[in-house]
Amino acid sequence: MRPFNISIVGATGVVGAELTRLLEVSPIPVNRLWLLASRNSAGRQVKFRDEICFVEPLDDIGDLETDIAFLCAGSAVSLEWAPRFAAQGALVIDNSNAFRMDPDVPLVVPQVNPSALSDRPRPGIVANPNCTTIQLVRAVRPLVTALDVHQIILATYQAASGAGRMGIDELRNGTRAALDGSSGPPAARFPVPLPFNVIPQVGDIDSEGGTLEERKLAQETRKILAMPDLRLTSSCVRVPVENGHSEAVYIEFEKPVRLEQVHQLLAQEAGVRLYADGIRKGYPTPRFLANPEDVHVGRVRVNPENPRGLWLWVVADNLQVGAALNALLIAQLAIANRVIEK
Ligand SMILES: NC(=O)c1ccc[n+]([C@@H]2O[C@H](COP(=O)([O-])OP(=O)(O)OC[C@H]3O[C@@H](n4cnc5c(N)ncnc54)[C@H](OP(=O)(O)O)[C@@H]3O)[C@@H](O)[C@H]2O)c1
Known part of the structure; x- marks a missing residue:
């Protein structure tokens, strides 16, 4: 394999x-490796393998002859x-919301829909889904894949790190201030103070009372699973956890579901760690998450009042997974x- 820029x-x-x-x-x-950020970070040093890299202002760069450009700046x-890097020949992998629902841009989770990236996309851009969608x-x-789904309903419990570095700082500083009995910094990244x-x-809340996060979760899930008619609704909630998103997921199937079959399907899925009797003890929580590269699933149970309904508790590291x-x-x-060469 040749080395990449x-x-x-x-x-x-x-x-x-x-x-x-x-x-x-x-x-x-x-x-x-070019590490790029705003002018505020120019000159910061980052050790990478055996070298020291200097962070450079994005606005100052010309043609970088980049093979792969990761965009993580909103x-x-x-x-x-993204179009500028793509025009220079780079394959752009974009972490933002900008291109996810563009029909020409594949929205890819490699464990779920790898075939979406069998060829180089026409705009040269691949979108990374939202964190809540991926897990x-x-x-x-x-x-x-194995069972017919009637609908999915979920509530998310999202960590401060989902709002970036400022989100983490606001949670930490506000928590310290609240414990000291002072009023602390006003909420900036969150609508009201997050600590406690x-x-x-x-x-933002839209005219129908939903949020962009909730819309993204439904639209992106339909696109990745290639299930355009999937009924999915959610309520997205921010909680005072530093890192790691949790989701309480209710799936209603068309027919009664057997817990043993669900256990078997989840236990066989690469990159999913199942917490169930005889497999792994307890349930996952975001603060104590070993194997942050995996998606952790616990509290798996059939609804005693509806044999077609199944509950899952799904936890993952939002910055990694x-x-x-x-x-x-x-x-x-x-x-x-070989999408890079094409
Ligand atoms: N956090 C998550 O869990 C998560 C999950 C999925 C997707 N994402 C997406 O990933 C992206 C990055 O999120 P984050 O959480 O890492 O945010 P973050 O911690 O706030 O970092 C933002 C980065 O963007 C840089 N930046 C901001 N404005 C810039 C500009 N005009 N020119 C160049 N660089 C600029 C910042 O540089 P300075 O430090 O110099 O300001 C910083 O490096 C966003 O699109 C977000 O939606 C985040």
Whole structure:
């Protein structure tokens, strides 16, 4: 395999930093690595393999001859820079919401719909789904493939890190201040202070009372699973957890469901860790999550009042499974499929 030139835009953010760390230990051979961010971060040093890399301002770069550009700096940056990198010949892997529902842009979770990346997409851009979507589709894939689904209803419990570095800082500083009895910083990344609180809103609320996060979860799941008519509704909630999203997922099937079959399907799914009698004890929680590359599923039970209904508790590291690792696995898939050369 030839070594690749790689750019990470948003390298100083929580997703970009996680991606840099995962790339360092990945099998992808790197010829040159450009770490890019805003002007505020210019000159920051990051150790990568045996070298020190300097963070450079994105606005100052010209043609970088990048093979793979990872964009982790929000939708506005992606809308401007994804087409520019693609025009320079790079395969762009975009972590933002900017292109996910574009019919020409594949929305890829390598464990779920790898065939979506069998060829180079026409715009040269591949989209990484939203964090809540990735863990959901990885957990339900074996079930919705084997059994007919009537509908999916879920509530999410999303960590502060989903709102970036500022989200984590706001939770930490606000928690310290609340424990000290002071008022602390005003809420900035969240609608109201998150420490010791639960906020039933992730993103702006629209005219129908839903949020963009809830719409993304439904639309992206339908696109990835190639189930355009899937009934899916959710309520997305922010909780004072630093990292790791949880989801209480209720799947109603067309016919009664057998718990043994569900256990078997989940236990066989690569990258899913099932917590069930005789397999693994207890249930997963976001703070104590070993194997952060996996999706953790527990509390699996049939609804005693409806034999067609099944509950799952799904937990994953949103920075790894929900963003950086998925992006890196897309790159590895693109390299294996020779999509980079085309
Ligand atoms: N956090 C998650 O769990 C998660 C999950 C899935 C997807 N995502 C997506 O991943 C992306 C990054 O999120 P994050 O959580 O890592 O955010 P973050 O911690 O706030 O980091 C944002 C990064 O973008 C850079 N940036 C901002 N404006 C820029 C500009 N005009 N030019 C160049 N760089 C700029 C920042 O650089 P400075 O440090 O120099 O300001 C920083 O490196 C977003 O699109 C987000 O929606 C996040």
